[in-house]
Amino acid sequence: MRLAIAGIGILALALTGCSKAPGGGGDGGPDVGNGAATAGLAFTYSYGLTLPARSIATVQEAHAAACEALGSGRCRITxxxxxxxxxxxVSADLSVRVAAPIARRFSRExxxxxxxxxxTLTGAHIGGDDVTPLQTAATRQSDDATVELSRIDRxxxxxxLPPAERAExxxxxxxxTQAARTAAATQTQSAASIATTPVEFHYEAGRGSGLLNSLRDSGDTAIASATATVTAMTWLVAMIGPPLxxxxxxxxxxxxxxAPLWRRIAATMRARTDEPA
Incomplete structure (x- = not known):
């Protein structure tokens, strides 16, 4: 019994920690990417939602409208x-890029x-990609290119200077110069991946989790399958009906x-064959 209570306590602590990831602020404020623990991380958010088919378009439109309300500087539909x-x-998807400081709050709302x-929230994934090594390498490449350009210019x-050496x-x-441009582009892309966060919503038709909802979904699937079967049979009859x-x-x-005509012809032929010569 004590082991079970301890296990439940550990699980509760783990869930509490997960509910505050990745920003760490319990109020869902704009702290993602600003703390030392998340510096240099490019986050991605993904959520799975199950809801009645008739509501999918409405919820999808509401999420898109919420992004548009933030303005293009803080949220873009991709x-x-x-x-x-x-x-x-019915199924649907929505992808947006949200300013990193408000990404977690936007997703939660x-x-x-x-x-x-x-x-019903059926899945959630928050991933972070550390782009610090890439930024460090790009900075080193840029510095090396700057040093080399100074030497070459001198x-x-x-x-x-001989013409051949000048050409070289x-x-x-x-x-x-190309190396410096590549390094600058890498630094810009890395900074952009930190500054904005991709958020994806996946919508599926259903009633959510639980045994009762699963049974209802199974019934809906059976009805849909029967409808598809009847539709296929109707199409088949329409296709092969005229030839049949x-x-x-x-x-x-x-x-x-x-058949009667053929029997009469056959009988006549047999009678002629049986006549004596």
Missing amino acids: GLGYTVDRAGT AVTAAEKAGA QLARPD LQSQRAAE LALALVAWLWLWLG
Whole structure:
């Protein structure tokens, strides 16, 4: 019994820690990416939501509108999809990029709004990618390129420099300039990945977790499967119906006209064959 209580306590502490990740602030304020523990991390957020099919478009639109309300400087919609398959099952996706300091708060408020609309949170993933090594390497590359460019420029300033050596130095200068540009682009991309956070929402039709909801979903699946089967059979009949009717008409004509006529012809042929010469 003591072991069970201790295990429950440890699990509660772990869940409490997870509920505050990654920013650490219990109030969900703009602290993600600002603390020492999260410095240099580029976060990604992903959430799975299950809700009635009729509510998916409404919740998706509400999330998109919440992003637009923040303004393009703090939130941008990068992807939006809505799908209804042949069985009538609805699914949707929404991808946005949110300013890192408000990403966790935006995500939490979006999930809360979806739950109020009848959704169930079925999955959540927050990942962080450390871009510090990439930034460090880019900074070193930029510094090395700057040093090399200074050396090359001093050499190119010599008036007595031979043409062949000048051409070689100019080629080296072009390579170092390109290296400096690449390093600058890497630093810009790394800074952008830290400053903005991708947030993805995946919407699926259903009633959420629990045995009763699972049974209801199974019933819905069975009805959808039966509907798809009836639809397929109707399509099959529509495709092969006319040829079958044509074959049936030919068979009926044969039985009504062709077969008796053939029997009379056969009987006449046998009678002629049996006559004495």
